[in-house]
Amino acid sequence: TFSYRDGGGSPSLFDLLVSLGRNHHATFALPDVQAELDYSPGAMVYISGRVLEHSVCPWLNGERLVIAHFMKDAVHD
Numbered sequence: 001t002f003s004y005r006d007g008g009g010s011p012s013l014f015d016l017l018v019s020l021g022r023n024h025h026a027t028f029a030l031p032d033v034q035a036e037l038d039y040s041p042g043a044m045v046y047i048s049g050r051v052l053e054h055s056v057c058p059w060l061n062g063e064r065l066v067i068a069h070f071m072k073d074a075v076h077d
Helices: none
Strands: 015-022 027-030 035-038 044-047 063-069
Antiparallel strands (some): 015 044
């Protein structure tokens, strides 16, 4: 995916991203903190998607599915 910040997300809450699928090796990139995390099947990442720019680097084979759980800031207004 392209590098992204969730403009509608809540800066005080964390988003949960779960990588699922099989036979793939993906990398979750956080350019703001110069980090790349293993995002293979079964990996779970908690981040503030509004605060941290994030992306998933291209993967070469296999199937990938992501479950994303997040709270929009407008819910609290």
